[in-house]
Amino acid sequence: MGNASGTGAPGRGSIYESLLKRGLSRRDFLSFCSVMAATLALPASLTPRIAEALEKKEKPVLVWLEFQDCAGNTESLLRATKPTVGSLVLDVLDVEYHETIMAAAGHQAEKSLYDVVKNKKGKYIAVVEGSIPVKDGGVYCCIGGRSAIDIVKEVCSNAMVTIAAGTCAAYGGLPAAAPNPTGAIGVKDAVPGITVVNLPACPMNVENLTATVVHFLTFGTLPPLDNLGRPLFAYGKRIHDNCERRAHFDAGQFVRQWGDEGHRQGWCLYEMGCKGPETFQNCPRIRWNEGVNWPVGAGHGCVGCAEPAFWDKMTPFYKRLPKVPGFGVEKTADKVGAGLAAVTGAAIVAHGIGRVLSGGRKEKEEE
């Protein structure tokens, strides 16, 4: 066995040992580590450090809670490729509680959860999927007779770190959309004062979850977060900044109708309502389903699903981003879809910058 990086001797119960047992070679292992380094936007020279950490660490215990959710983030977990979900669940993590994928049910399942809370206090990772309703004493989401807010407080305040998977857990998401009948909120608001990493998007891209966990295992710290609790490696830039159609935006080449020549040629989707200019997320870089595609790549604009209150702020989805005072031409271009007046690229670039300076959209429109 080579010893190019790290010690090469797997620690007992370590992730590396676990991968070896599954027949992965050292080379596979190192390539996994370098993929992680790349996702985390770390220099390749840190690969040995990741390798070393994974060689020594025991599998971290993880519990996964679901509240007001659609299991979309769980489905996302099942699509993990770096490492694969099989490897993630069996080798990298010790997933002690996950309603959807665990074999146990009912009281037995609850036992798994509370055993972790009791015996691994301060040492486990909690992942939360779905929002937490707090109105009327939390009656709008109960599991085993306990309210979501009660459970999330106990489980997350005893965790080493909490990860909010998806927009609902991060900000309340769809259940929190106006008029928010159940008083749905995100984890950070539900359990103030704890450390929460927000991985918004509908659903979260699982590669960002794996990268966060590996970062934590490697450096013993969380990746740097922005003021909304999002890792910079995944949310540091707008979709629009890295979009493959950006050249068409700058050139003023816009799709005007679904299926028109511009649509077939991959032109910019701004006029069709793309929210890429106001959305922070790394979709254009890592894409989805092992890099096969992503919304703009397929021909549909970004809907801004990773942004706080996107359901209220980013709708109507097919209305282009709102006008900015000073650009007369946009005042007449309010209609959804067809027949929009041509706008010069320069005006729209300025518009994009204007949006950022004005700090996001103020007006709210109803569908």
Place this chain on the structure above:
Amino acid sequence: MRAVENALNITIPDNARIIRNLITGIQYVQDHVIHFYHLHALDWVDIVSALKADPARTSQLAQSISDWHNSSTAYFKSVKDRLKAFVESGQIGPFSNAYWGHKAYKLPPEANLMAVAHYLEALDWQRDVIKIHATLGAKNPHLQTYLVGGMAVPIDPNSQNALNADSIAFISGLAKKALEFVQKVYIPDLLAVASFYKDWAAYGAGVGNYLAYGVFEQDTRSNTENLYFPRGIILNKDLSKVHPVDHKKITEYVTHSWYEYPDGDDKARHPWDGVTNYKYTGPKPPYKFLDTDKKYSWLKAPRYEDRPMEVGPLARMLVAYASGHKRVQEVVQYVLKKLNVGPAVLFSTLGRTAARGIETLVTAEMLPVWLDELAANMKKGDYRIHNNERWDPSTWPREAQGYGFHEAPRGALGHWVKIKDGKIDNYQIVVPSTWNGSPRDAKGQRGPYEAALIGTPVEDPEQPVEILRTVHSFDPCMACAVHVVDADGNEVTRIKIV
């Protein structure tokens, strides 16, 4: 989307119809396989027992039922070693605290080991084949190319930014991979496992009424009846007659649900006039039990002509079978013959699980057919993917109403919309898990889950794996119903043991 298309009288282009069929088709195949291996198999398969398996005998068993390539002694030995290391590590994650060693597990160790191997293979397979969704729908989960009036994924064989010959080839490869796994792994495993659990043909029948809206449109008319899996209703397990479906006969009760209706909770309402005024009257959490004589669920109780109906793969396959669907009949006969049982076993927990497999196979066989349709349109120069006529809301009538039928993998899904002044006036969704997980109605009639659990034997009330078998056989929507089901399931167990 279909409801709005129906309300606004929009006909979608043929390509949009085909792309939707392909997306729904691979969703069925992938979802059903995940359901079988990852959400349902562990109710039947004891992974700890697999540690006692002899890899050579496992290999013999696997080769006797399928020519799937992963079947050597060495392969099963490696799986067993991996499993052993995993169990010995003491960190068995999602498999901890389950019912391993329970008497209700009947498979020999070799069958258990084979199933564990395929559990792991299916995890990788599902991730791969669903790339069809990424190609046609941008991403999975949560596809993003559906539009009222068509699809947002352009077609142009002369562009690298649209569906072209390359995309068709990519999808075709994945569709082949999907079908092969179903033929060589899922169906043989299903038959092997079922043969040890034939007693489950006697349990879990449920309400005996089956509703299918039908799926896989064969023309572009709104809510067309020209469907590959037909629309229809079967009453009282009588396969000699298929009744038509009329959406106006669908209503919802809230007698036992935490909602209130303006004119009393004992009168059902059609979804167009549906009202969702929530009013929680249950106990204050934390609580142990819910009182099923009062309101006890967040689900409304949908009824068809006042009858509770089961929806899902079993309903679809029974309606197809009774309507004379050739391929479905062939596969049903094949499965019944292999298990050496008669059609009556279909009305059970076992039948429900078998129907899901039957549907997966018949659907996977259609993927290449639909793909050929798409290629043929492209060849003709038909690149249309969206009907723009009503895209601008100013073209809409002041008022409109519509409904849309679909079949999600777990069952009949209906949307009803009322539009006024370019905005939604009322929107009601009746989802599969409210049909199957429905609480009682004004007459006290139970929904399918509740009815199916009556008479289920429970060996050890502390470890009711038998309850899980029946509830899981419905493929409950984990996200929206399982919590209620849990509470309700407990209640039934309690009644049984008292």
